[in-house]
Amino acid sequence: MSSKELTEQILKKNSFLCVGLDVDIDRIPTYLLSEDDPIFAFNKAIIDATNRFCVAYKPNIAFYEANGVEGWKALEKTINYIHDEFPEMYTIADAKRGDIGNTSRMYAKTFLNDLGFDSVTVAPYMGKDSVEPFLEIENRHAILLALTSNEGSADFQTQKIDGEELYKKVIRTSKTWENAERLMYVVGATRAEYLKEIREIIPENFLLVPGVGAQGGKLEDVCKYGMTKDVGLLVNSSRKIIYASESSNFDEIAGAKAEVLQQQMAEELRQL
């Protein structure tokens, strides 16, 4: 999906919500464990209940890999289900990959070609040749970790090198790479105060903003400093939505949580 099509979906659904499918087998309702594929059963219920309120889904690959072959099967079934039933959804493989070019090409094949995700999260530490293989396909994106939501982001990302913070250098340098228009950037909601300066460097690219909800980030602040005339934001929430309840109507409650966020987003979009 192109960025333009993503903006169209956002304006159509009045939502820039991304639901994070971080499915921990130990946290799903226990009665689902008797299903053939409990992870997929959980995801299907969550997707059916939340799709009206969001424009994107982001399975975090760690949660699938942790279940071995069965986890990969559940991931594949989940992405196929989204493609078949909700082809208008933007999909993010949150894999945080990046290696020498020859290896990154294999990661890009797995997530963007074989599984058919619209995008994959990529760590910038290994530089240009580790990221460019993710940018070779039209209408697909690499989402570069710029300023992350965790405490450790202060260890390297906000440290200054030659007077400029490393995360700014990462963003600035990445703009010179081939097909840089296919880049999106991760900026944690817990770092909203940095968004104004980030927007001076990348006024148009989409930002994936995790950390609203369970990590304490505020939607209003993210919108105030990060929103562009074409919206330019995908705000992710995982645990606060998918684990809102452990009861048999967990999906309904997840849908209601997603709707609350969607309503707040609709209000922000009205002010565009």
Ligand SMILES: O=C(O)c1cc(=O)[nH]c(=O)n1[C@@H]1O[C@H](COP(=O)(O)O)[C@@H](O)[C@H]1O
């Ligand atoms: O790349 C990410 O999505 C990501 C970057 C970041 O800086 N912080 C962050 O929390 N994430 C991911 O976003 C999701 C946040 O989940 P919740 O805190 O449960 O909403 C998890 O899948 C994290 O791995």
